[in-house]
Amino acid sequence: MSDTHDEAHTGPIKNPKQLLVTVIFAFVLPVFAIIGLVLFVTADKKPAAGSANPELAVAQRIQKIGNVEVRDANRPLRTGEAVFQGQCAACHATGAAGAPKLGDAAAWAPRIATGFEALVQSALKGKGAMAPQGGGDFDDTEIARGVAYMANAAGAKFEEPNRPGAEGGAAAASAPASN
Secondary structure, eight states: OOOHHHHHHHHOOOOOHHHHHHHHIIHHHHHHHHHHHHHHOOOOOOOOOSOOOOOHHHHHHOOSSOOOOOOTTOOOOOOOHHHHIIIIIHHHHTTGOOOOTTHHHHHHHHHHHHHHOOOOOOOOBTTTTTTOOOOOSSSSSHHHHHEEEHHHHTOOOOOOOOOOHHHHHHHHOOOOOOO
């Protein structure tokens, strides 16, 4: 009876070598695992979740918000026809998206009746399907020249404007188109 009683009180560790292995696996190994996790969590450079190119992701997050473009303010103004060909012809030559065609007096008549300033403001700020034209490749005076060109082709008698503060008659008035 004493044999079964002694076996019931003994554990799985039978010798000092087993005790050493148990201590290492139970205490020392988890301590090193915790230290490794702490070092990983506190590391500075970790790739963002789902980021295939972390350098590109960082560059996109720190990019500048705006930019400055320097233009020659004293360059000669483009003519209304040049502005029309460069900016307006895509829609106004074909009548795309309901744009009045160049030279269509019936379509332009109600617009011409609103006056030159109203037409220029519509061109600069956008109207209907037409996007705002201000701040693009052309300055506001050149857009106004393009408006005068298109309106004059439909029978208006608007003068192509000069740059504000410009002296003399550098720009000639566009002749109205005959129908």
